[in-house]
Amino acid sequence: MSNTAMVEKYRSNFLKEVAENVEEGEWVRMCMQCGVCSGSCPMGPHWEHPPQELFMMIRANKREEVLSSSSMWMCTSCYNCIARCPRELPITHIMHGLAHYAKRLGLAPKENPTNKFSQRFWDNLTKTGRVNELKLGLSLYFMNGFVEGIKTALKMKDVGMGMLKTGRMNPLEILGGHGVKDKSGFQAMLKKAQELEAARVDK
Amino acid sequence: MAKKEYSFYPGCSSQKGASSINYLRSVETMCEDLDVQLNTIPDWNCCSASIGYNGGGELPRLVLSARNIALSEKNHPGQDIVSPCAACWLGTRESQERLNHNDSLMAEANTALKEAGLELEGKKDVRHMVEVLIEDFGYDALGAKVKKPLNDIKIAGYVGCQTNRPFGIDGESFENPKYLDKLIETLGGEPVENYDKKVSCCGGALAFSEPDKSQALIKDIIESAYDGGADMIVTPCPVCQMNVEVYQDQINAKYNTKFKMPVVYYSTLISVAYGHNAKDSALDGQVIRAKQLEEIAAK
């Protein structure tokens, strides 16, 4: 479903939209605004709106502001919040869910590096079933364009050499590398999962 | 003791020529001594490691783990799934719990799995390698095999996030889990007391996308180990190991520090203490060499 269709469908009930469409989104209703989660994020100072604030904004219908925020892309999946939340909200998953939903509707901040990285990670793994660290690394260096890529690659040269010398990086991976044998089954499974999920969101 | 067998999920970073192949090598060495047989899950796939959420929605990410569990059920009935990787362990265990908790997601996952000729029951115990050591062997049994104690080495046990939260190891607290400290003691080493950054985050996958912000976190983790008098850091997680070890030069350049702190796996410590050489203990996989361990291994 497109962004405009969703706006149309939910009018001014963003909380309902989140509950029905975002991974673990129904939990947002349970938040009691204690703020414990917001004090838990390792990159806290870099969050435009920490989790508790995002939950408040969802209730306050600040749809655009929430979905276009870079906040949830700052989540390191450290699970501090889940371990501490007195209401046991699966906050980590809600952050991933909000990020995915924003991306799906085309509202995610396009230049956010974790947005780019996360997409590359997914593309990389779904191609063969396993992550190819070399190709992932290279695509990452070049995600901001060619010139930036060369600069990053040079900056990372020593890290790369360290990995190469210790056998923890294999330049031949560029030729293909690891993957599952049953690639067709693997990809058919993912395709089916994507269809089922799309059908659920479109309902 | 009879041979113990497990259904083994190594994870992407333990593949040949990947960033934690040294981890796998030391795990294999350690397991041989403990008479543990690791049966690799045939044709396992990536679990998406808490970062694939951009392209992958909830169900597509859940079926990644579902496929691995289904393959384990089919090929290794009766064996617990064991992973050495924190993210793989967490992702697999959590996915199974979430599917068991939600009938319609479980049904959808099975519809998708059918496309790959598989079916999920969802009754596997999914465990981290450290749990096998502590629960199935115990500190005393692990200590009985020590041939070369790690005398006079002071080690900071960096537990990090994902082997700690949300599941924890051996029922220990999230704030101050002791299992790495106890393991260090078991091997004859000296754990750093009150290691301040023991359960702090290294940035995880964001070390790639947000390097400056992550390196600020990593700097504190290393600094606090130095403050505690550590000779090296030990970790149970491939992401922690790589993040804390390989960016030290960049951090030094940025913060004017002089870090040169080796960061090893618990399996490396165990392999060395059990009397293995540098190669079998994977000491050649250290970007920052652990000289004290090399000396013990050469003795």
Ligand code: SF4
């Ligand atoms: S810790 Fe839980 S209840 Fe408190 S603000 Fe965060 S999500 Fe809400």
Ligand code: SF4
């Ligand atoms: S898992 Fe994400 S949202 Fe939760 S404390 Fe860590 S960074 Fe913050």
